[in-house]
Amino acid sequence: MGSDPPLRGDQALLEVDDLTVEFPGIRALDSVRFDIRPAEVHALVGENGAGKSTLLKVLGGVHRPSSGEVRLAGARYRPRRPADALAAGIAVIYQEFNLYPDLTVAENVFSGREPHSAISRGIRYAEINRRTSDLFTVLGVDIDPTAAVGGLTVSEQQLVEICKALSVDGRIIVMDEPTAALSADEVTQLLGVVRRLRDEGRSVVYVSHRLDEVFALADRVTVLRDGRHIRTCDIADTDPDGLVRDMVGRDVESVFHRDQMSEGKVVLELAGVSAGRRLRDIDLTVRAGEVVGIGGIAGAGQPELSQLIFGALAIDFGTMSLNGEPFKPRNPGDAMARGIGFLHEDRKAAGNLPDLSIRQNLTISVLDKVRGAFTRLLAPAKESDVYAGYHRRLNVKATGPDQLIGQLSGGNQQKVLLGRALAPGGKLLLLNEPTRGVDIGAKAEIHRLINLLTADGAAVLMVSSDLPELLGVSDRVYVMAGGEIVGHLTGDDRTEENVVACATTGRRVFSEELTKR
Amino acid sequence: MTTRTQIPLGRLWDTWGVTALLVLLVLCTPVIAPGFLEIENLQSVLRESAYVGIVAVGMTFAIASGAFDLSVGGQLALTSVVTLMAFNGGGTAAAVAAAITTGLLCGLVNAGLITQLRVPPFVATLGSLFVFRGIAYLLTQDGPRTLPYEQVDSPFAKLGSLNFAGLPVPFLIMAGVFAAGWVLMHRTAIGRRTLAYGSSPSAARFCGISDTRIRLFVFALVGVTVGIAALTYITRVWTADGSAQDGFELKVIAAVVLGGTALKGGKGTLIGTFSAVFLVSVLNEVLVSRGVESAYQRIVLGCVLIVALTIDGLRTRFAGPGSFRRALRPTS
Numbered sequence: 001m002g003s004d005p006p007l008r009g010d011q012a013l014l015e016v017d018d019l020t021v022e023f024p025g026i027r028a029l030d031s032v033r034f035d036i037r038p039a040e041v042h043a044l045v046g047e048n049g050a051g052k053s054t055l056l057k058v059l060g061g062v063h064r065p066s067s068g069e070v071r072l073a074g075a076r077y078r079p080r081r082p083a084d085a086l087a088a089g090i091a092v093i094y095q096e097f098n099l100y101p102d103l104t105v106a107e108n109v110f111s112g113r114e115p116h117s118a119i120s121r122g123i124r125y126a127e128i129n130r131r132t133s134d135l136f137t138v139l140g141v142d143i144d145p146t147a148a149v150g151g152l153t154v155s156e157q158q159l160v161e162i163c164k165a166l167s168v169d170g171r172i173i174v175m176d177e178p179t180a181a182l183s184a185d186e187v188t189q190l191l192g193v194v195r196r197l198r199d200e201g202r203s204v205v206y207v208s209h210r211l212d213e214v215f216a217l218a219d220r221v222t223v224l225r226d227g228r229h230i231r232t233c234d235i236a237d238t239d240p241d242g243l244v245r246d247m248v249g250r251d252v253e254s255v256f257h258r259d260q261m262s263e264g265k266v267v268l269e270l271a272g273v274s275a276g277r278r279l280r281d282i283d284l285t286v287r288a289g290e291v292v293g294i295g296g297i298a299g300a301g302q303p304e305l306s307q308l309i310f311g312a313l314a315i316d317f318g319t320m321s322l323n324g325e326p327f328k329p330r331n332p333g334d335a336m337a338r339g340i341g342f343l344h345e346d347r348k349a350a351g352n353l354p355d356l357s358i359r360q361n362l363t364i365s366v367l368d369k370v371r372g373a374f375t376r377l378l379a380p381a382k383e384s385d386v387y388a389g390y391h392r393r394l395n396v397k398a399t400g401p402d403q404l405i406g407q408l409s410g411g412n413q414q415k416v417l418l419g420r421a422l423a424p425g426g427k428l429l430l431l432n433e434p435t436r437g438v439d440i441g442a443k444a445e446i447h448r449l450i451n452l453l454t455a456d457g458a459a460v461l462m463v464s465s466d467l468p469e470l471l472g473v474s475d476r477v478y479v480m481a482g483g484e485i486v487g488h489l490t491g492d493d494r495t496e497e498n499v500v501a502c503a504t505t506g507r508r509v510f511s512e513e514l515t516k517r
Numbered sequence: 518m519t520t521r522t523q524i525p526l527g528r529l530w531d532t533w534g535v536t537a538l539l540v541l542l543v544l545c546t547p548v549i550a551p552g553f554l555e556i557e558n559l560q561s562v563l564r565e566s567a568y569v570g571i572v573a574v575g576m577t578f579a580i581a582s583g584a585f586d587l588s589v590g591g592q593l594a595l596t597s598v599v600t601l602m603a604f605n606g607g608g609t610a611a612a613v614a615a616a617i618t619t620g621l622l623c624g625l626v627n628a629g630l631i632t633q634l635r636v637p638p639f640v641a642t643l644g645s646l647f648v649f650r651g652i653a654y655l656l657t658q659d660g661p662r663t664l665p666y667e668q669v670d671s672p673f674a675k676l677g678s679l680n681f682a683g684l685p686v687p688f689l690i691m692a693g694v695f696a697a698g699w700v701l702m703h704r705t706a707i708g709r710r711t712l713a714y715g716s717s718p719s720a721a722r723f724c725g726i727s728d729t730r731i732r733l734f735v736f737a738l739v740g741v742t743v744g745i746a747a748l749t750y751i752t753r754v755w756t757a758d759g760s761a762q763d764g765f766e767l768k769v770i771a772a773v774v775l776g777g778t779a780l781k782g783g784k785g786t787l788i789g790t791f792s793a794v795f796l797v798s799v800l801n802e803v804l805v806s807r808g809v810e811s812a813y814q815r816i817v818l819g820c821v822l823i824v825a826l827t828i829d830g831l832r833t834r835f836a837g838p839g840s841f842r843r844a845l846r847p848t849s
Contacts, residue, residue, distance in 0.1 A: 310723070312722065332723055332724070333725035336725040337725075349717075349720070350722075352720060353712075353713045353721065353724075354783065355712065355715070355783030356712060356713060360713075364713050364724045365725065367706040367710070368706065371706065377704040378703075378705060378709060
């Protein structure tokens with residue numbers, strides 16, 4: 001720790017001094033310092049709740065500091081609203097994009113600053129389309145400026161946000177968890193774009209939970225913990241284990257290693273399953289006591305596959321069986337009645353019930369089990385018992401069972417939703433992105449929990465776009481591309497290279513065929 | 518960041534705020550409206566609030582599930598007309614059966630439009646409002662349906678004006694409907710699922726909650742409450758035609774919204790609805806006793822509603838981190 005002597009000639013572009021931000025009841029940032037040099041990628045890491053987002057929002061003109069100072073190129077920088085930040089050349093790209101889905105890419109990029117024709121006052125579409133196209137060329141990507149933003153993938157929308165930042169000639173571009181929803185090859189593309197931005201002389205503040213990206217990209221890294229500045233150093237002066245220690249303040253196994261499990265009987269079997277154009281001819285088995293991973297680039301049909309098994313998507317052809325019996329759920333309720341638990345990948349849109357307490361969020365999947373014997377009315381005492389059981393098991397940090405779920409951190413929300421998925425019986429669990437947007441401590445706890453569940457005989461089907469997780473937690477990995485299964489990797493064949501090759505090159509790798517040869 | 522606990526005051530206000538205002542208003546009445554606290558006047562306020570109050574229970578469920586039922590005015594007119602016809606044909610039992618059945622059928626028609634034809638609830642019930650009222654007009658082309666003169670002393674005809682232990686029977690029925698509604702909302706699986714659905718329909722789907730079932734439940738429930746309300750209404754006024762209780766739907770929705778049930782769904786407070794029903798009628802009573810013209814009464818009611826929702830909106834924005842000034846600025 002201690003202050004870092006500035007490298008020669010490296011005058012900081014932006015300096016944050018002794019910054020404190022207080023909200024009623026909490027101090028989100030406590031005397032934090034931070035600086036950005038020209039043409040550098042500066043990674044900002046820390047667990048959820050460490051204060052990263054608050055710092056970004058101060059830079060972006062959303063929050064105002066209680067004390068402390070921010071200087072931009074030596075002058076005092078005090079944005080009063082997001083537009084001030086943009087005018088000063090600081091573009092913050094939040095996790096929730098600020099895009100209009102019904103407008104075109106170019107209209108979004110120039111929204112509010114459209115060049116007008118002198119005579120008709122109409123927008124010069126040819127000009128904004130051309131300029132947008134030029135900016136994409138700079139970024140090295142190919143997106144149609146006239147396409148509607150709502151029809152783009154998440155990663156393309158992200159590039160539109162970056163393009164917006166470039167269009168105002170942003171000197172400092174701040175990205176909050178830019179890869180949280182991207183697939184492996186989209187991440188590679190984004191990393192390339194960030195490097196181009198740096199080569200252009202722009203500075204990038206890069207917030208990420210994914211340390212592999214931080215080490216692949218950053219020049220320097222700053223660690224925050226509990227609203228405090230812990231460390232700033234050159235990336236060469238640290239390693240992943242060191243960063244993890246700084247972030248959590250204790251030693252944590254950074255990559256999960258699963259205990260070896262013996263395989264049980266087949267719990268779930270799919271044969272020739274198809275659904276519209278989204279899933280084609282899927283064969284798959286999941287056994288008791290094993291974790292089966294589903295990988296692939298985003299949009300290859302992974303979430304649809306788990307939704308189909310859960311009864312949320314209709315099956316056109318093929319058969320499914322559960323514990324050896326034919327299985328054809330008409331809706332999620334059917335699947336839950338057979339003991340299947342489901343975790344959606346989009347916690348905010350399709351997981352949380354934001355107006356309900358965490359206890360109610362948990363018991364919603366098992367209301368039949370918390371009713372009185374005679375009255376058939378919900379029994380608060382029984383609900384509390386169910387909640388207390390999972391609360392202990394999942395180590396949810398909350399002020400009490402009546403707290404609203406939205407007030408918890410992402411990791412604790414996820415634990416509550418995992419409890420909801422476990423409650424129907426937990427014989428088969430369909431987990432989509434179980435640790436997305438979750439801090440490192442909670443991630444390890446969730447992985448440990450999956451391990452415990454399978455030791456008890458549960459079967460887990462896990463969709464994950466996080467390669468270390470996919471390979472570290474699963475016993476077997478299916479890889480999907482274009483709605484088909486294009487790879488099945490077991491044992492030593494479970495490598496990042498194999499997964500990426502199957503997902504992106506059209507090559508098919510099946511371990512059983514490799515061993516036959 | 519440490520986890521934020523919601524300020525208890527805020528939560529209390531959600532449930533009891535309107536009730537506090539009601540108590541305050543009643544405490545002021547000896548000064549601003551002498552004579553308000555006389556027994557007969559109080560009984561009249563309780564009695565006349567019952568129709569709105571009973572349907573407001575159903576409407577609280579509808580709004581908590583994220584939907585409106587705009588058709589309750591039409592349902593009430595149609596159900597009242599049919600109930601009077603049934604009473605004239607078959608007596609008390611037929612009337613009660615007709616009221617509940619007609620209300621329920623109206624609700625099922627709405628639910629069918631919404632779940633089978635996929636019409637948004639707002640549009641479906643706006644349409645059915647006209648249709649129900651239209652049918653009520655058709656059935657009363659030869660003049661309003663009325664209670665026959667020789668029946669005015671029958672127990673049925675007295676139901677709406679009787680008192681029991683000093684309390685008007687319509688008010689007691691309303692209190693019973695509220696109590697049943699509270700149990701339904703907070704102690705049954707379907708009630709919990711309704712709140713879950715209103716909170717996030719897409720998340721509810723992955724909790725095994727069927728949207729068809731929720732819609733069916735909510736709109737059928739509204740229909741049944743209309744049936745009960747129609748009974749208390751016609752046994753009080755003894756007559757009904759297509760124009761009965763014009764603008765009823767807006768009074769009901771205003772009470773539910775004033776009570777603190779969130780328009781976006783997910784939260785329903787029957788205690789708030791209960792107090793809001795009386796807040797509106799007490800306010801009206803005070804204005805009437807001071808000789809305020811009915812045009813001004815409407816304006817005052819409208820302003821109360823707007824002010825209440827403005828305060829609520831500000832409070833919601835204050836709940837997040839941010840300054841007073843930011844709360845007042847339009848959301849960017």
